[in-house]
Amino acid sequence: MEIRTLKTFLTVAELGTVSQASRRLNCVQSNVTSRIKALEEELGIELFSRGRNGMTLTPAGTYFLDHAKAVVDAESAAIASLANFAGAVRLLRIGSMESTLAIRLPAFLSRFRATNPGVRLGLRSGPTDELVGLLLENRIDLALIGGQFRHPDLKSRIVFSEEMVLATEAGIQSPEQVGAMPLIVFKPGCSYRAYAQNWMRRSGFAPNDIIELGTLEGILGCVASGVGVTLLPRSVVEGSGHRDIVNLHQLGDQDRFIDTLAVRNAAAPENGAVDAFLDLVCGTRAASGGSLGRLLPA
Structure with a gap:
């Protein structure tokens, strides 16, 4: 049962003739007639009485009218709910x-x-x-x-x-002191992790053990405790609660942004x-x- 068919049924019920309904629906009369006939066949009951003066609802058609209106109104409400979404x-x-x-x-x-x-x-x-x-x-x-x-x-x-910086414990005064300290990073798939590993290799510190953590606070807490070092955006470290207990080292890398x-x-x-x-x-x-x-x- 299609919405279009129900709309045709409601239009014919309102206007009383196929010709008037076809003009309002902007379709040929044969389409209106075939839709009504198909609907009656689907429901297994006649919805209209046909006469010289037009079409009037049968008792079954009158009973069906409110249900058809409810379905069409529900469709309109569904469309309206997404208007200007x-x-x-x-x-x-x-x-x-x-x-x-x-x-x-x-x-x-x-x-x-x-x-x-x-x-x-x-x-x-x-x-x-x-x-x-x-x-x-x-x-x-x-x-x-x-x-x-x-x-x-x-x-x-x-x-x-973001500007990437090297973050170390407070006792490390220059990147050269990093040596073989572990690199503390997020899990694979993180762009900052990829940059950190590449920078460590290019700077001659690799191979370094990798410590993988899931939270920013965990990474910076371990750095502050001297467990390892990390590379993170300057804004991230400066905005954290660990800023006063870690050292930030600016990188000379032209790709640090x-x-x-x-x-x-x-x-x-x-x-x-x-x-x-x-x-x-x-x-x-x-x-x-x-x-x-x-x-x-x-």
Whole structure:
């Protein structure tokens, strides 16, 4: 049973003739007649009495009328519920690297909720590779990931850039003292981990043991205790509670700036919440000068 057929039934019931119904529905009379006949055959009962002056509802047709209206009204309500969804702020599911979630996102989320009180927010943390998978499966709407990235099904926008630094215990005064100390990093798939391992090799410190931890606080706590060293964005370490008990060492590496990208699935339905959030982040970045690291065009 099709919605179109029910709409035809309701129109004929209202107007009383096939000719008038065909004009309102903008179709030929034979289509109206065939739809009504098909509906009666499907239901196994006559809905109209046919006469010279038109068509009138049978008792069965009268009984069926309210049910048909309810179905058509439900369809209209379902369509209306999504009206202007692309321009409305309704739901935003964000995936983020652990470091970005811990330091950058809280301020942005606070401002976003203040200006969009009706928003529903979902948050997930994970390494870049995991977040890309979630985007492709449409399980998140937006991912904040680090490093150069290209994928034919995703589109990205630079939101800020992070300066990578070497973080060590307070007693280490220069990178040369790192030697064979373990490297403490997030799990595989993290762009910062990849950079850290590459930098250690290029700097002649490899091979170093790898200590893999799942949280930013865990990594910095172990660094402060002298368990090992790490490479993380300057903003992340300076914004943490461990800043006063670790040393930061600036890198001479020309590639030490790593872009943070906002990435979305190009095939996903438009969601105004994503655009509203990006407008907030990029507007804040532009207004804050150098506080978000090296500024880059959106």
